[in-house]
Amino acid sequence: MCDTCGCSTEGGAVLRKPGQSDYHVHVNEGDHDHAHAHEEQQSHDHGHHHEGTSRKVVLEQDVLQKNNLLAERNRGYFEARKIFALNFLSSPGSGKTSLLEKIIPALQPRFPVAVIEGDQQTTNDAERIQALGVPVIQINTGSGCHLDALMVNRAVKELELQDNSLLCIENVGNLVCPALFDLGEALKVVIISVTEGDDKPLKYPTMFHEADICILNKIDLLPYVEFDARKCRENAMQVNHHLEWFELSAKTGEGLAALQEWVERKLLQH
Amino acid sequence: MHEMSIALSIVEAVDAKARQEGARKVSGIELLVGKLAGIEAESLKFCFSAAAKGTLAEDAILVIEEPEGTGECGECGTRFPVNFYYAECPGCRSLRITIVSGEEFLIQSMTIEEEGE
CATH class of the missing domain: 2.20.28 (Rubrerythrin, domain 2)
Incomplete structure (x- = not known):
């Protein structure tokens, strides 16, 4: 078991739909038949040398190769159908679902939206999204601490995605593990809220380094907390100077228009 | 962290390759894990022994180079x-x-x- 957060893939992820207790799809490795189709082409001379019983085999293979290849398949599918996929990442409680609840109704009149929700357990978030009237599927990772490309691949098959649409993937609340797993998204969006520390980008640099967009949420609480928004932005930019930066409050709606405009522009360009 | 699922991917890749090569067992694995790769080498070693149980790589020694x-x-x-x-x-x-x-x-x-x- 993972010594930090207990992550394991042994239990296997499960797809669920809100309000359909009998719907239940297991995400199993065995389900995808190409599992062994990506073997490295080995070009070593296999001469018969009987002098010893041990030999070295060169692999030069990316450890995450299997995930990365599948993520690229997802990405190709999204590109072909002009689906703009965003991977939302943050600590638990930073406001990923609340932000989706605000931004989706604003975008929906112009673009079809679908959502994949990732959590260890429950369909609570999927139920909140379903209330907006958009297609949603819940991935329960069980003991797993992140979504991976296989889970998204299976979830996409269960969702009826439309061309020229927005797909929001809400990852498991975790600032560490999801950073390493490409899902095939166009961009990674990391969310941090003012009730956390403004040094979070320095404490969890891998995530902020991997992200394309950083959203500072809950700015309506700034007067009540010791959080220096300017300092936080500086910290984030130190780790990744390409970051696109937004400050907003999903609760009051302040700053949401800028993000909405940006997403719409990206959707049209995509 | 994610070292357990990483360890499982390593075991899976190595086990598959070893079978393909007709190996009886895998005695050593060399990894290249950059200092900025977001992986704790010690934690990975710890998870590896559990992940490799019952596979050809069960007794493999993990050598990790960290550029x-x-x-x-x-x-x-x-x-x-x-x-x-x-x-x-x-x-x-x-x-x-x-x-x-x-x-x-x-x-x-x-x-x-x-x-x-």
């Missing part, structure tokens, strides 16, 4: 060692640094034992 990070300055092009994603260029003090190495995460090779003849 240092190198950054390249976006202003003056200087290359220098870094141990984090942000760094200041020693030449021109710029913070516009791109990481050019240290994020490697590869299974380089393995040593397999074959049936004696």
Whole structure:
């Protein structure tokens, strides 16, 4: 078991739909038949040398190769159908679902939206999204601490995605593990809220380094907390100077228009 | 962290390759894990022994090479060692640094034992 957060893939992820207790799809490795189709082409001379019983085999293979290849398949599918996929990442409680609840109704009149929700357990978030009237599927990772490309691949098959649409993937609340797993998204969006520390980008640099967009949420609480928004932005930019930066409050709606405009522009360009 | 699922992917890749090569068992695995790859080598070793149980790699010794990070300055092009994603260029003090190495995460090779003849 993972010594930090207990992550394991042994239990296997499960797809669920809100309000359909009998719907239940297991995400199993065995389900995808190409599992062994990506073997490295080995070009070593296999001469018969009987002098010893041990030999070295060169692999030069990316450890995450299997995930990365599948993520690229997802990405190709999204590109072909002009689906703009965003991977939302943050600590638990930073406001990923609340932000989706605000931004989706604003975008929906112009673009079809679908959502994949990732959590260890429950369909609570999927139920909140379903209330907006958009297609949603819940991935329960069980003991797993992140979504991976296989889970998204299976979830996409269960969702009826439309061309020229927005797909929001809400990852498991975790600032560490999801950073390493490409899902095939166009961009990674990391969310941090003012009730956390403004040094979070320095404490969890891998995530902020991997992200394309950083959203500072809950700015309506700034007067009540010791959080220096300017300092936080500086910290984030130190780790990744390409970051696109937004400050907003999903609760009051302040700053949401800028993000909405940006997403719409990206959707049209995509 | 995610080291358990990473350890499982390593075991899976190595076990499949070893079977393909007709190995009896895998005695060693060499990994390249850059200092900036986001992987704790010690934690990975710990998880590996559990992940490898019952596979050809069960008794394999994990050798992890951890190359240092190198950054390249976006202003003056200087290359220098870094141990984090942000760094200041020693030449021109710029913070516009791109990481050019240290994020490697590869299974380089393995040593397999074959049936004696």
